[in-house]
Amino acid sequence: MKEYVLAIDQGTTSSRAILFNRKGETVAVAQQEFKQYFPHDGWVEHDPEEIWESTLATCRKAMQEADVAATEIAGIGITNQRETTVVWERATGKPIYKAIVWQDRRTADTCEQLRRDGCEGVIVEKTGLLVDPYFSATKISWILDHVDGARARAEKGELAFGTIDTFLLWRLTGGAKHNTDATNASRTSLFNIKDQCWDSELLRLFNVPESVLPAVLDSCDDFGATAPELLGQAVPVYGIAGDQQAALIGQACFQPGMAKSTYGTGCFLILNTGEELVRSENRLLTTVAYRLNGKTTYAIEGSIFIAGATIQWLRDGLKLIDHAAESLKLAEETGANNGVYLVPAFTGLGAPFWDPHARGAIMGLTRDTGIAEVVTAGLQSVCYQTKDLVRAMRNDGATYKALRVDGGMVVNDWVVQFLADILNVPVDRPKVTETTALGVAYLVGLKVGWFETLDEIAELWACEKRFEPSMSPDIRERLYGGWLDSVERVRRSH
Numbered sequence: 387m388k389e390y391v392l393a394i395d396q397g398t399t400s401s402r403a404i405l406f407n408r409k410g411e412t413v414a415v416a417q418q419e420f421k422q423y424f425p426h427d428g429w430v431e432h433d434p435e436e437i438w439e440s441t442l443a444t445c446r447k448a449m450q451e452a453d454v455a456a457t458e459i460a461g462i463g464i465t466n467q468r469e470t471t472v473v474w475e476r477a478t479g480k481p482i483y484k485a486i487v488w489q490d491r492r493t494a495d496t497c498e499q500l501r502r503d504g505c506e507g508v509i510v511e512k513t514g515l516l517v518d519p520y521f522s523a524t525k526i527s528w529i530l531d532h533v534d535g536a537r538a539r540a541e542k543g544e545l546a547f548g549t550i551d552t553f554l555l556w557r558l559t560g561g562a563k564h565n566t567d568a569t570n571a572s573r574t575s576l577f578n579i580k581d582q583c584w585d586s587e588l589l590r591l592f593n594v595p596e597s598v599l600p601a602v603l604d605s606c607d608d609f610g611a612t613a614p615e616l617l618g619q620a621v622p623v624y625g626i627a628g629d630q631q632a633a634l635i636g637q638a639c640f641q642p643g644m645a646k647s648t649y650g651t652g653c654f655l656i657l658n659t660g661e662e663l664v665r666s667e668n669r670l671l672t673t674v675a676y677r678l679n680g681k682t683t684y685a686i687e688g689s690i691f692i693a694g695a696t697i698q699w700l701r702d703g704l705k706l707i708d709h710a711a712e713s714l715k716l717a718e719e720t721g722a723n724n725g726v727y728l729v730p731a732f733t734g735l736g737a738p739f740w741d742p743h744a745r746g747a748i749m750g751l752t753r754d755t756g757i758a759e760v761v762t763a764g765l766q767s768v769c770y771q772t773k774d775l776v777r778a779m780r781n782d783g784a785t786y787k788a789l790r791v792d793g794g795m796v797v798n799d800w801v802v803q804f805l806a807d808i809l810n811v812p813v814d815r816p817k818v819t820e821t822t823a824l825g826v827a828y829l830v831g832l833k834v835g836w837f838e839t840l841d842e843i844a845e846l847w848a849c850e851k852r853f854e855p856s857m858s859p860d861i862r863e864r865l866y867g868g869w870l871d872s873v874e875r876v877r878r879s880h
């Protein structure tokens with residue numbers, strides 16, 4: 387009997403494999419961190435081989451731990467850090483350069499040139515995105531221009547491009563399939579989100595040859611089967627979605643007006659807008675939430691580049707703490723009202739500022755500032771940045787009654803309470819916080835007939851704890867005012 391789904395969650399800092407049963411319950415989890423490469427200011431790279439090896443190892447480990455054989459797995463779902471770009475040789479499957487990560491800012495000048503050339507309007511109109519190094523298109527072009535002979539080889543059809551889902555699918559299927567799904571395609575800057583196809587005008591503007599592109603399928607589709615030797619027997623891949631869209635599904639935000647915010651390396655607030663392609667007036671993105679049976683559901687999204695990564699930096703860079711979890715106790719000790727602000731613009735600022743040249747700062751230091759105040763300011767920065775997004779969404783006329791949160795950071799009660807306080811809305815933490823993996827497992831469940839409708843999935847969502855706002859309006863305004871002032875100072879300083 388095929389009783390399980392294997393969800394691969396390939397994130398920015400780690401690869402995870404999770405086995406779910408038919409009820410969406412976790413049966414086994416395996417996780418492996420991999421190395422981050424920062425070769426220059428603003429550059430962030432991953433080794434695609436490390437991504438592949440950690441993914442395969444965690445799949446095998448999860449199956450081993452739960453004693454589940456490939457014959458018992460109904461299907462695999464892949465969810466992934468989005469935009470991160472890999473280019474590889476079709477003949478060997480070997481990448482020709484490291485993966486350029488979504489946070490990487492090396493193509494900021496190319497983006498400025500595109501704006502100067504007056505291309506911004508058409509790019510925004512067709513992609514729903516902005517002109518920013520965040521998205522894949524300028525990263526692909528950079529690789530083709532900087533690796534010896536790459537552009538000529540691409541023109542000859544020898545090279546393939548993929549976001550991480552596509553690269554993993556290629557490897558899982560032994561090079562047989564070069565596919566992606568509409569959510570991942572919508573983050574490349576080459577995909578027309580209204581017509582749901584690669585767009586020749588965008589390909590020309592970004593100087594990307596069509597020959598490198600994968601086929602774009604629905605998020606729940608027949609993506610191909612794994613090479614039998616990898617997991618013991620061939621297993622079909624039935625679901626693919628970018629991790630933030632998968633989290634929207636895992637949080638069962640299926641109705642227009644429902645929103646979730648995920649706190650991993652970065653933070654991504656996504657609001658379902660249904661079949662309507664809503665355009666933001668406040669520099670938020672319009673993106674594909676999911677595409678099922680050829681029908682596209684859209685969303686607006688606010689993307690913050692550095693959230694949990696701030697806590698990692700406090701741990702690994704400054705060595706102020708040994709474990710991320712220590713931040714909770716330090717914040718409880720010092721409290722919210724400590725006058726210190728940390729603006730983590732390590733790789734520029736994302737929504738709603740979109741400033742690739744901004745760099746981070748710590749402000750409000752006094753002689754008695756200590757580790758606790760700096761760490762607390764790091765936690766608070768994540769919540770203030772969420773408020774920036776919520777204000778932008780409000781200005782666009784979008785509101786919601788409660789926010790569903792998930793991701794590695796939300797185990798921290800202090801953060802979630804401060805978030806509710808600073809946003810002044812209730813914040814709901816679900817029982818399953820591995821919503822990204824769960825979301826893509828649901829996609830597989832839909833494909834194999836475990837669920838007939840999205841409503842059946844929505845019934846499975848359960849709240850573990852609701853955090854009610856309890857901060858007085860004057861404190862809220864003062865704290866947030868101090869944040870806005872700090873961001874302004876960071877932006878003025880370059």
Ligand SMILES: Nc1ncnc2c1ncn2[C@@H]1O[C@H](COP(=O)(O)OP(=O)(O)O)[C@@H](O)[C@H]1O
Binds near residue numbers: 797
């Ligand atoms: N108790 C905690 N308090 C604050 N941040 C935490 C805590 N535990 C983990 N984190 C942060 O959560 C992030 C990991 O979340 P995860 O969802 O696994 O990220 P990703 O999918 O981007 O790799 C890390 O950046 C880490 O610093």
Ligand SMILES: O=P(O)(O)OC[C@H](O)CO
Binds near residue numbers: 397399
């Ligand atoms: O790896 P995460 O969970 O921080 O997600 C990264 C995003 O998909 C980037 O757009």
